[in-house]
Amino acid sequence: MEIAGSVALVTGAGRGIGRAVSLELAKKGASLLLFSRTEGPLLETTEEIRRIGGKVIAISGDVSSREDARKAVRLALDSFGRLDILVNNAGVGYKASITELSIDEIEEQIKVNYMGSVLFIKEALPHMLKQGRGCIVNMISTLARSYSPGWSAYSASKAALMAFTETIREELASTGVRVIGVYPSLVSTDMMRKLAAGKGRALDPSDVAKVIVIAIEQSDKTLLSDIVIAVP
Ligand SMILES: NC(=O)c1ccc[n+]([C@@H]2O[C@H](COP(=O)([O-])OP(=O)(O)OC[C@H]3O[C@@H](n4cnc5c(N)ncnc54)[C@H](OP(=O)(O)O)[C@@H]3O)[C@@H](O)[C@H]2O)c1
Numbered sequence: 001m002e003i004a005g006s007v008a009l010v011t012g013a014g015r016g017i018g019r020a021v022s023l024e025l026a027k028k029g030a031s032l033l034l035f036s037r038t039e040g041p042l043l044e045t046t047e048e049i050r051r052i053g054g055k056v057i058a059i060s061g062d063v064s065s066r067e068d069a070r071k072a073v074r075l076a077l078d079s080f081g082r083l084d085i086l087v088n089n090a091g092v093g094y095k096a097s098i099t100e101l102s103i104d105e106i107e108e109q110i111k112v113n114y115m116g117s118v119l120f121i122k123e124a125l126p127h128m129l130k131q132g133r134g135c136i137v138n139m140i141s142t143l144a145r146s147y148s149p150g151w152s153a154y155s156a157s158k159a160a161l162m163a164f165t166e167t168i169r170e171e172l173a174s175t176g177v178r179v180i181g182v183y184p185s186l187v188s189t190d191m192m193r194k195l196a197a198g199k200g201r202a203l204d205p206s207d208v209a210k211v212i213v214i215a216i217e218q219s220d221k222t223l224l225s226d227i228v229i230a231v232p
Helices: 016-027 039-051 066-080 103-131 152-171 190-196 205-218
Strands: 007-011 031-036 056-060 085-088 134-139 177-184 226-229
Touching: 007 016, 007 066, 007 103, 016 031, 016 039, 016 085, 016 205, 031 039, 031 066, 039 056, 056 066, 066 103, 085 103, 103 134, 103 152, 103 177, 134 152, 134 205, 152 177, 177 205, 205 226
Parallel strands: 007 031, 007 085, 031 056, 085 134, 134 177, 177 226
Antiparallel strands: none
16 A cells, blocks of 8 residues: 555554654654554654644544544544554553452453454445545554463453454455564563563564555555564
8 A cells, every 4th residue: 555645543543552653654654643541642743743844633532432433533533534554553452460450450451452453444444445545554562372371361451453354364365454473572661661571582562563554655566464563
């Protein structure tokens, strides 16, 4: 897909991988609607994009709220007239064994990591189908496929998103809407520092973002689908 002139909505755009993907898309000439919970970091990303001449607006909200997802997609359409790229990146992770995890923490991971992506897809998809063009990028994790102690609820939330991603990719194959699953290993962000400090080498968010942008660019030429980005 040609990124220049397209419109992209990125969730979790205030920090980490979401911020890096937003910047890369802006450098390639996309107009951006940025979404995440906290206003401060969201404004910092917005200013960084404006400094490089990008077109950007931001709205804060919770990805697990139907109303907030509806508002964000509506704002993208009202502001830019279309929506071509949706990056479902917002996510939370709590590392704890099943005896330590609270029900609230388990539920939040499902609501944010899985249902948050589903809500944004349900809002964005009708417009992409009408356009006959779109690219949905779901930020999953290597932990969706390989399981290790401490990550039960996080892995389950990402495995749910993986199953959803792989199924809708096939359902939408003939519509012009592409669906990409991204499976990073450790990436150097606040989340990683909080959860896996000192656990070996980590990827740079900007490198992960560059690979994602290439996958979006290639998405209408191939049925390229999953990208696994691991520490070399
Ligand atoms: N870092 C890694 O090693 C790694 C590896 C594999 C996959 N991932 C996945 O990559 C994605 C990004 O992770 P990251 O490492 O960049 O995390 P991060 O630095 O902690 O940033 C997370 C972003 O998501 C937003 N967010 C969290 N909950 C939200 C909610 N309920 N509603 C709206 N926005 C919300 C945060 O907003 P606030 O600023 O408002 O909190 C923040 O902008 C996540 O889905 C994560 O699971 C990360």
